[in-house]
Amino acid sequence: MKEENQLMKNIFHTLEANFPVENWKVNGIGIWPYLRIKIYIHLLSISINSGGRQEKKNDLKKTTVIAKNRHSIITDFLVAFKGFFNFLRELKTKKIVFFGSHSQRVLHEGCWFNRFFDSMVNTYKIDKEVYMVEYLQELDNTYNPNSIICLDKNLNFYKTVFFWRKRIKRKSDIYLKNYDLFLNYIQQELNISPTELRIQESNIIDWTNKIIFLSGFYRIFFKRVKPSKIVFAGYYGWDNLYAAIYQANKMKIMTVDSQTNHMVFSDWTKIPERGYDLMPKKYWNWDEISKNNIDTWASKTNDVLAYVVGQSYLGYCKSKYQNSSDEKIIFFSLQTFELEEMIPNGIISFIKNTNYKWIFRLHPRNTFTPQELSVFIKNRVVEDLNYEIQDSRSVPISEVLCSCFLHITGFSGCLLESKMMGVSTILIHPLGEEMFEDYIDEKTVFFVNGKDDFFYEKIIEIISNLEYKISISQNFYIHNPLD
Template structure:
């Protein structure tokens, strides 16, 4: 992953835009578009990737695949979709909570794929019959509580196909409130952001809102049948289907919740420093945020307190608490170090780190990111080439629960993985070795549970060994915490 600059600089750039323009008033067909635009800009500045190019390529591929054969099949496909939709909605039952999640949130446990955030609270409080798991992307066959799994992508595909039967494809251009948006686009040019490439021009926003609005009736029908008290997301942004689900729930007055699934620090622009928010919050954002720990809660509370409806709640990290309670005790191997990696691990695997591993008296567990982009062969080749293969153990994030791995280790090392928070909860000290990690977790630095060491420093190897020994000796014991009930009233306060 190539980073444009330090995250603090990205935050300053975005906040400068937010201060200059009436972003909290920008509406297209009644939908607040600033959270959508802001997050697109944030992700672009983080990665310097023109993400729309992939979407454009996919669109072209779809067009090439269409032809006479598809036109012949279309009536049969529409009929099949109509039957599928009828059967699907007829089987929906009343549920108290709808949990939206993906296969990337699951891990193998006792032979089943267990959602490490949701299923911990479901099992602990006996909610198996009170929930639906709205599963998008890949569906595993052997999941925990399979009767609760809804194949969201599959059923939405039928619905999207049936949209072809309707004639309301006109893109309505009224009800657009984008004061000074043209000036905003010009301002983006000054910081080398192409609004057309990012698809955030007025024209693209109108199309995006039309797409989201076309999906809302599906969720309206689903919510009317299921009658949920709460709709919960593991990350509320990034997918149009989820935006439609979120906006519709907000319109219907259903409690919408973002369940923390990673770091929500003071540089993560999807969660922090919202300077201009409508009194009742944005309808493209959840109304409640369930946080793992106090720093995360305070970070969101710093802006949500200025609204009437947005709440920040200390919920805990249920899977850590679930695993600690289930395992009853921690078995620590003093000769293991846990290294949590980013999506492109080789980009950040420096020679300084190689030297540390090679000269270390510990064996290192190298855990792949759930969205890892590097092949196992490529990574193994790198380790062997640098003579650290025998000092390392590569771990698949889906096959081994994170708490189990942490319990085996005495030290955690990372560039800027959110595992910092989970390691801290389990009493495992962390050494941050990247500037971005320093920025992200500055509020956690205490040189007891979390410390930072610059890899460019002279004698980095010696300093690392000394710091590691010091942190391991002074590590604090782990304490089991009760798993919160998502149906408690406090979860919305």
């Protein structure tokens, strides 16, 4: 599997070596980041779902076309116009615009707290200096509610008011040298259908027109707010966010992504001197390894920079880093796979033959319910297992880690937070070995394939040589986002 993941890296090296991807532009937009990330996610889904396991596909939403009379169209327009006008009227000048999601929030002292950004805002008392754009679901009872902007609602106002802009006929400005050869290559050599992936030239033209249309919303928004920077915690995969980055870069507003080590940010071999206009210019990294990962390609540009800023929420909650229990607890962080993939037979055997307490922590976007997990555990493991199922947003991870002596996961980014908290991690999925190969040191971070015939023996050996707590050497500095 590790060889397969290395092959995935080699695929992008080959594509970037054989095609002028850094020069491809449609309607003024450098499209390679969009293509590369889309292909990567496609390959990743194939890798995840290999071995006979079928992917759970979401049912396509059926769109019912409802004929509207002239009166209802006018009414919708007037409602949207009033809503958009009120939105603009209430906007104030702010120094920072954060883009966040409800899945990034945790329940902290009675309110939903964005674990990436709100700790910075609260520590430096800059509540009135920021906006928090929620690009998915908007929760009630959030921290700093006066800063919240619901992106979907206000974008829909914009789309209704400025619908006519979509109908403007433009002559497309296209530079896609050897793009037909590229599409033929990925179809013949990678078995990727450009039609199914919607990356034919006509698809790319439509997509760039969409980004340009959406960027009009941000041009108005940013002109009103006048931010010095916009900050994301994972920008890729969302057209609404691509449009925000594109427009901010165009307006010379600093664009920042707060992230950890990830393939999306890795192994770029071709990049324009000033970077891509669909990617951030600055990166706030949790640790030095993540920073070095960015530096390997950012050094080829003149304005893309990476910094180590730590994980601010851990620093914010450092007063809780006290283990008041002598009970040995194992923390198991789950992903969005099916349960049989996440909890292989090796783990089940380990659970049955040991006497630890387990905390199973759900992924923010898990595809199964706590009840389904409970039934799985009872049917596959033992009825009287001492365990707890936690919603990742209801219990702060700092609170969980301070009571655990070991973290087990397939490939969760919780590994970094565990390491900062002094808790050793055992990775049990090959994707974890690939994603975190720079962290595996056989001292604090280990890899044992969960499907290995001798998994139980190997994990027991690791635990027998494992100190109860590794030293906490991480500097829990809380970064000031205004710096």
